[in-house]
Amino acid sequence: MVTEQVNRSKAELSYDWIWERINDGTFVPGYRLVLGQIARELDVSAVPVREAIRMLEAEGLVTFVRNVGAQVALIKEAEYLHTMQTLAVVEGVATSLSIPFITAVDIARARTVNAEMIACLEHFDPPRFTQLNLEFHSVLFEHCPNPHILNLVHRGWNRMKVLRDSTFSFIPGRARESVNEHEALLRLIESGSDDVEIELAARAHRTATLDAFLAHQIHTKGPPA
Numbered sequence: 282m283v284t285e286q287v288n289r290s291k292a293e294l295s296y297d298w299i300w301e302r303i304n305d306g307t308f309v310p311g312y313r314l315v316l317g318q319i320a321r322e323l324d325v326s327a328v329p330v331r332e333a334i335r336m337l338e339a340e341g342l343v344t345f346v347r348n349v350g351a352q353v354a355l356i357k358e359a360e361y362l363h364t365m366q367t368l369a370v371v372e373g374v375a376t377s378l379s380i381p382f383i384t385a386v387d388i389a390r391a392r393t394v395n396a397e398m399i400a401c402l403e404h405f406d407p408p409r410f411t412q413l414n415l416e417f418h419s420v421l422f423e424h425c426p427n428p429h430i431l432n433l434v435h436r437g438w439n440r441m442k443v444l445r446d447s448t449f450s451f452i453p454g455r456a457r458e459s460v461n462e463h464e465a466l467l468r469l470i471e472s473g474s475d476d477v478e479i480e481l482a483a484r485a486h487r488t489a490t491l492d493a494f495l496a497h498q499i500h501t502k503g504p505p506a
Contacts, residue, residue, distance in 0.1 A: 291325045295333035298323060303342055303353055306408040314343065314351040358498055365491040368437035372422055373484035375434045377476045379424035388467055391420040395463045402456060407449045410456055414449075417463055421470075421483070448494050455493040462486045 299319065302308040314334060316327045323330070334351050337343040344354045394417045401410045415438060425431045449456040466486060469479050 291323075291329035292332040292336070295319065295323055295325065295330045296336050299333055299337060300342070303337075308353045309407050310353050310355045312353040313349060314353065316351070355498070358495075361494065362491065364437060364440045365487060365494075368434070368441070369484045369487035369491070371430055371433040371437060372418065372487060373480040375422040375425035375427070375430050376418075376483040377480035378427055378430065379422055380470060380476055380479060382424035382426070383421065383470060387420050387424075388471060391417055391463070391467055394420070395460055395467075398456075398460050398463070402460070405449075405453055405456070407453075407456075410449050414459070421466070448490055452493045452497050455490060458489065458493075459486070462489065 299308070299314065308314070316330050316334070320327045320330045334343055338345065338351070342354055343351055345351055394413055398410055398413045398417065401413065422431070422434055425434070449459070462482075463486075466479070466482055469482055
C-alpha cells in the first residue's frame, strides 16, 4: 500500500512535469516523449512516467504512433484545416488592405524579424520560430483599416494558439520555405505590385503551410482507406 502511494505520487509528479511543458510550448506537437530520458530528468523509474503518459493520452494530449512511440498530440486535423483555410482568406485580405499604410520602416522591421527567423534555423527552436512568424505577419496585417476583418485575423491566430500550433516542429523543412516566401512577399509590396497579387501571395503562403501539414499527416497515418 505504501509502495502504491509512492508510485502514485511519482506518477503525479511526472504528469505535472510533462503537462507543464506541453502547456507552455516547450514540448511542441509531435515532440517525442522518451520514457527513459524523462525518468532520468525526474530521477524516477520508467514506471511512473509510463503511467503519467497514459493519463495524458486519456486527456488527448499525448498519442502513440506506430514505430515512434509516445509523442505530444498533433493538432486535430479538421479543426486545423478549417482554421488555416479561414485565416488564409482573411489574412490575405487584411494584408492587401494594409498596403497603402505600410511604410519603409515597417518593411525594415519585417525584414529584421525574418532575419531572426533565419537565425533560428541553425539551432531550430520551433516555439520561438512560431512566435517570430506572428510578429512578421503582424507588421503586414495590423494596418488593416477594416476592424471586422482584422478581428477575424486575430481570432484565427488566437485559435491557432489554442490548438498549440507549431507546424514547423514536425515539418522543419517548411520553416526554410516560409522565410523565403516572406522575403518574396516583402519584395512584392516594395515593387508596388497589384493589391490582388499581394493578397493571393499572402494567401498562398498560408495554404502552403497547410498543404505541408496535410502531407505530413498522410505520410504519418497513410492515405485514407
